[in-house]
Amino acid sequence: xxxxxxxAPQGAGYGGTPEMRAAPVxxxxxxxxxxxxxxxxxxxxxxxxxxxxDDRDDRGGGAAGLGGGPPYRDEKPxxxxxxxxxxxQKKRAGRxxxxxxxxxxGLGAVIVAxxxxxxxxxxxxxxxxxxxxxxELTSRLQERKGIKAPLVPLAIGGAAMVVAGxxxxxxxxxxxxxxxxxxxxxxxxxxxxxxxLKDVTAGVFAAFYVPFLATxxxxxxxxxDGPQRVLTFLLLTVVSDTGAYAVGWRFGKHKLAPRIxxxxxxxxxxxxxxxAMVAGGLCMQxxxxxxxxxxxxxxxxxxxxxxxxxxxxxxxxxRDLGIKDMGTLLPGHGGxxxxxxxxxxxxxxxxxxxxxxxxxx
Numbered sequence: 001x002x003x004x005x006x007x008a009p010q011g012a013g014y015g016g017t018p019e020m021r022a023a024p025v026x027x028x029x030x031x032x033x034x035x036x037x038x039x040x041x042x043x044x045x046x047x048x049x050x051x052x053x054d055d056r057d058d059r060g061g062g063a064a065g066l067g068g069g070p071p072y073r074d075e076k077p078x079x080x081x082x083x084x085x086x087x088x089q090k091k092r093a094g095r096x097x098x099x100x101x102x103x104x105x106g107l108g109a110v111i112v113a114x115x116x117x118x119x120x121x122x123x124x125x126x127x128x129x130x131x132x133x134x135x136e137l138t139s140r141l142q143e144r145k146g147i148k149a150p151l152v153p154l155a156i157g158g159a160a161m162v163v164a165g166x167x168x169x170x171x172x173x174x175x176x177x178x179x180x181x182x183x184x185x186x187x188x189x190x191x192x193x194x195x196x197l198k199d200v201t202a203g204v205f206a207a208f209y210v211p212f213l214a215t216x217x218x219x220x221x222x223x224x225d226g227p228q229r230v231l232t233f234l235l236l237t238v239v240s241d242t243g244a245y246a247v248g249w250r251f252g253k254h255k256l257a258p259r260i261x262x263x264x265x266x267x268x269x270x271x272x273x274x275x276a277m278v279a280g281g282l283c284m285q286x287x288x289x290x291x292x293x294x295x296x297x298x299x300x301x302x303x304x305x306x307x308x309x310x311x312x313x314x315x316x317x318x319r320d321l322g323i324k325d326m327g328t329l330l331p332g333h334g335g336x337x338x339x340x341x342x343x344x345x346x347x348x349x350x351x352x353x354x355x356x357x358x359x360x361x
Contacts, residue, residue, distance in 0.1 A: 103330050107339075111234065115227045122230070123166050123218055127159040130211045132336045134158055136327040137206050144321040148195065149203040153183035158211030165215030166222055173215040180207045209344065210337075216347035220354070223361055225289050232283040233350040236303040237342050240276040244308065247271025256308075261315040269308060276300035276307075288358060295357045302349050310345035314338070 114121040134154045141147040157180025164172035184203035188196055220229040248268025256264040280300025284291035314337065318324065327335020 107330075112231070115221075115230055119166075119221055119226065122221060123162060126214055126217055127162045129336055129340065130158045130162055130214050131155045132329070133210045133326075133340055134206055136329075136335045136337045137210065138202075140321055140323060140326055141202055141206075144323065146195075147202045148188075148191075148199045149206050150184055150187040150199070153180065153187045154203060154206055154211075157183055157207060158214075161207075161211040161215050162218050166218035169219055169222065173212065173219070176215075177207060177212045180211070210340070213344040213347055214340075216351040217343075220347070220351050223354075225287075228287045228289075229350075229354055232280075232287055232299075232354075233347060234343075235283060236276050236279055236300055236350070237307050237346050239279040240272040240300075240304045240307045241311075241342055243275025243304075244268040244272035247274075257312055260312050260319065264308075264312070269304070272304040272308060273301060276304040284357075288354070290358045295353075299350065299353050299357075302353060303346055306346045306349040307342040310342045313345065314341035 111122070111125060114125050135151060138149045138151045138154065141149055157176065161173060161176035161180060164176040168175075181204045184207065185200050188200050188203070217230060217233065220226060220233060223229055244264070245268065248263070248265045248271060251271075252265030252267045254266045255262060256266050256269055277297045277300035280296035280298075280303065281293040282296065284296030284299060285293045314326075318326065325334030326337035329335050330339065
């Protein structure tokens with residue numbers, strides 16, 4: 001027998017076992033190890049960089065799929081999803097209601113007292129409100145848009161406009177408006193021409209928007225039952241705003257003009273109309289001489305529409321300027337202009353309808 005056969009493994013003469021035939025001819029290869037080799041299961045690669053050895057041992061494996069732990073160390077295991085519904089959150093008003101109510105009551109007391117004691121004092125209150133409103137508007141225009149509407153001629157002309165409307169009626173108001181616009185054009189000429197057109201345009205707009213519309217309040221007061229007419233105008237506007245707020249806050253779901261004022265809803269508009277029509281019927285029946293309840297219904301409907309449009313109009317201005325309020329003078333309300341937004345466009349509507357219904361005197 002050949003000597004080399006002594007060192008050969010058993011079975012070598014007939015080719016050996018399959019493991020032996022698959023083994024490479026290498027002295028370092030151990031056939032015994034080859035017989036105990038099993039195919040390794042294919043495990044998908046899972047990132048394991050975020051955990052150390054202790055974490056892997058504690059969780060029973062190095063991969064998240066084997067040990068059941070999260071793939072990263074700083075991730076927390078997911079907790080069972082709760083089926084309990086969170087408690088419903090109560091709707092909250094966007095302003096400080098206590099401050100708003102306090103300021104509103106204080107302003108109302110001043111207005112009513114001046115209205116029924118001395119008419120001239122009430123005209124003075126309107127003129128002051130106009131001047132402050134012009135200051136707020138022109139200040140925001142300059143801060144946010146760089147528009148320099150001349151305040152001095154606007155303030156003087158605005159106050160004169162209110163007085164002229166009370167003394168001379170619509171004719172006096174138009175003349176004062178024209179003179180104020182002319183004063184704005186001339187006043188702005190004292191500065192460099194750059195931006196002249198936008199400055200005087202903003203000035204004429206401000207003169208029309210604030211003092212000219214406010215003159216209709218003065219014209220309401222000039223009638224024999226002037227205090228009752230002004231009180232009707234104020235009550236209907238306030239009731240309309242209150243109805244819109246109360247109904248919209250409680251039942252509002254459908255947006256009225258989301259791009260202009262997201263907080264306003266169609267339900268709130270219906271509330272404004274209902275509240276204002278009821279208040280209008282009562283005011284025309286009991287406050288206005290020769291007035292009837294059905295006229296009050298029409299008056300209330302018109303007030304709800306004009307007050308809502310006026311509110312949306314100023315919201316449009318504030319959105320263009322990128323501000324929430326025109327000022328901070330009145331806690332809980334914002335500025336004077338934030339309270340005049342509904343009143344200003346409503347004044348000519350109430351004046352015109354009362355002239356049509358019961359006359360101008």
